[in-house]
Amino acid sequence: MAEEFILIPGRTSKQGTTLNEGKYTDGYLEEISTLQICDQDMQRLGLSDGDQVRMWNDVGEVTVPCKTSKGDELPPGLLFISYGMWSSALMGGDTQGSGMPDSKGLDVFLEPA
Structure with missing residues (x-):
């Protein structure tokens, strides 16, 4: 059964x-x-x-491997993935005139694949 989460894409030092x-x-x-x-x-x-x-929303869908976040980096209900082609597949194209699409706080659904 799918559950709703908030996805926060971003950069990492390893990236x-x-x-x-x-x-x-x-x-x-x-x-x-x-x-x-x-x-x-x-x-x-x-x-x-x-x-x-x-993981999917009204913009797109991806299937990716998951791993447990370190310590208390993420609270329950919040997901993280590094910026890249998979995170971009879930971002809309509307930039609200800023030139940058919304890339934080994306509402997504998640289920085991």
């Missing part, structure tokens, strides 16, 4: 260091394609690190 090696390296692609979920949500959904999850 920056692996970018120096190239956008098509295994390290960079893994960093931008792995969804981080808090421990409580992982347990409630019956997920383990590396499991595939399906």
